[in-house]
Amino acid sequence: MLISSRPLSAPRTSTVSTSASSFEARAPKKTPAKPTAPVDDFTPAGPDPRYDGMKDQVLIKALRDAVSQHKDLGYNGARKIIFTTLDNHDGIVTCVYTGKELKTNKIPSSNVMNTEHTWPQSKGATGAAKSDLHHLFPTDSKANSIRGNYPFGTVKTVKWTENGAKFGTDDKGRMVFEPPEAHKGNVARALFYFSTVYNKRIPPEEETVLKQWNTLDKVDAAEVKRNDAIQTHQQNRNPFVDDPTLSERIADF
Numbered sequence: 001m002l003i004s005s006r007p008l009s010a011p012r013t014s015t016v017s018t019s020a021s022s023f024e025a026r027a028p029k030k031t032p033a034k035p036t037a038p039v040d041d042f043t044p045a046g047p048d049p050r051y052d053g054m055k056d057q058v059l060i061k062a063l064r065d066a067v068s069q070h071k072d073l074g075y076n077g078a079r080k081i082i083f084t085t086l087d088n089h090d091g092i093v094t095c096v097y098t099g100k101e102l103k104t105n106k107i108p109s110s111n112v113m114n115t116e117h118t119w120p121q122s123k124g125a126t127g128a129a130k131s132d133l134h135h136l137f138p139t140d141s142k143a144n145s146i147r148g149n150y151p152f153g154t155v156k157t158v159k160w161t162e163n164g165a166k167f168g169t170d171d172k173g174r175m176v177f178e179p180p181e182a183h184k185g186n187v188a189r190a191l192f193y194f195s196t197v198y199n200k201r202i203p204p205e206e207e208t209v210l211k212q213w214n215t216l217d218k219v220d221a222a223e224v225k226r227n228d229a230i231q232t233h234q235q236n237r238n239p240f241v242d243d244p245t246l247s248e249r250i251a252d253f
């Protein structure tokens with residue numbers, strides 16, 4: 001699916017700073033993204049002037065007011081979008097944790113691949129939140145089951161690993177799940193969105209790790225394109241993808 005223009009709910013200005021620290025994969029306009037990424041040129045939205053000078057709870061409330069209203073797709077509707085268009089590239093859906101690929105044109109058997117709630121249902125992803133595409137991703141069923149509702153963290157003692165995803169205990173002995181490098185920032189920004197929109201707290205030890213991941217795995221063209229596509233389906237954006245520096249102005253989610 002090609003999204004040719006960015007909708008305007010996250011307005012950009014032509015004077016936005018292009019400081020190199022904001023985005024890593026700042027693709028030059030005329031450089032085609034070849035050959036592996038199923039994406040094309042992109043221009044990150046960058047800082048939104050509506051939030052200039054805001055921080056902490058003031059910023060959280062402004063963001064919530066701006067983006068929480070969205071269309072509830074229903075869980076079947078959300079899953080159908082994930083597996084047939086949003087995360088289906090040329091007939092292939094890829095697990096964000098293990099990299100396993102599935103050829104499909106419909107919602108697959110839950111024994112094979114299912115829908116990861118990055119913010120677990122058992123911790124509050126219910127109602128509209130259960131179907132909010134901004135934190136839903138396709139995952140291999142086994143990896144999905146292993147993650148369960150464990151917090152994210154840095155695994156020191158590995159109990160399970162596949163293709164960079166790890167499950168085990170962190171340096172404090174807590175059971176945590178660690179996604180592969182390329183998905184770490186996506187997880188962080190999904191959870192910042194979820195916490196903001198649904199008014200949920202992120203445990204401090206998890207938040208520390210997520211903020212590191214937000215910096216380590218910067219927004220790339222694929223993540224921007226996914227944000228654009230989600231807007232076409234549910235009419236809201238993840239502002240932490242549009243401007244990943246927003247989370248640096250929130251001391252405590």
Ligand SMILES: [Ca+2]
Binds near residue numbers: 185217218220
């Ligand atoms: Ca990423």
